[in-house]
Amino acid sequence: MNEQLRAISELDRVIHEPGRLMIVALLAGVKECDFLFLLNETKLNKGNLSSHLVRLETAGYVEIEKTYRGKVPMTLLRLTRTGRKAFEEYRKGLMAAF
Amino acid sequence: MNEQLRAISELDRVIHEPGRLMIVALLAGVKECDFLFLLNETKLNKGNLSSHLVRLETAGYVEIEKTYRGKVPMTLLRLTRTGRKAFEEYRKGLMAAF
């Protein structure tokens, strides 16, 4: 098996999914942001965004903090250290493949 | 929506799947090859390889030619022009995103 194919086959599936890749790429560029910002930027719908975030949280890649802006609920998202590392690995994998 | 996210969201899902990405990347580098070669190179199992190939054929990206090597059946695979173009687009999309 050549190196390109190995790199492809080892890509992290959790991150590879385009919906989540958008989320992670975006979070990688900021310290944190809220649900609605992600919603706007990614153009995912709320349902998908919510479940992708849960999946990323379950993988240990994202922290979900529920809080308030005044009386209005707000959900803050950030990449964990693990998440950042996983994203870096993913990038490297891609670069190795292409 | 920024350009990175747009690029990610527009990635061709048929090609994006790692199993198929391996197949297409491999086929992009040769004129044609047979099923068993793909099987060896990708380390997919026969069942998955077969169904990914059908999916790629259905998308119009791959041609499947069934023939014989002596008396032993052999399946030849090649990328169609459409398939080559789609792969090039996919690469460009990736490069735009990363």
Next chain:
DNA sequence: AAAAACAAGTTTGTATCGCAAACTAGTTTG
């Protein structure tokens, strides 16, 4: 020459996934 093993794929069964629609809990507005 029949049985057993092998070759090259295909089909099937199933668990997971991604998606949009429907729902929920609370808040603000008319």
Next chain:
DNA sequence: CAAACTAGTTTGCGATACAAACTTGTTTTT
């Protein structure tokens, strides 16, 4: 106080990816 809005979550379901089992034909073994 009812209607509409906000910020998400849950549900329902079709599509997907995977491995195991199956198929069809060939070669090897006995």
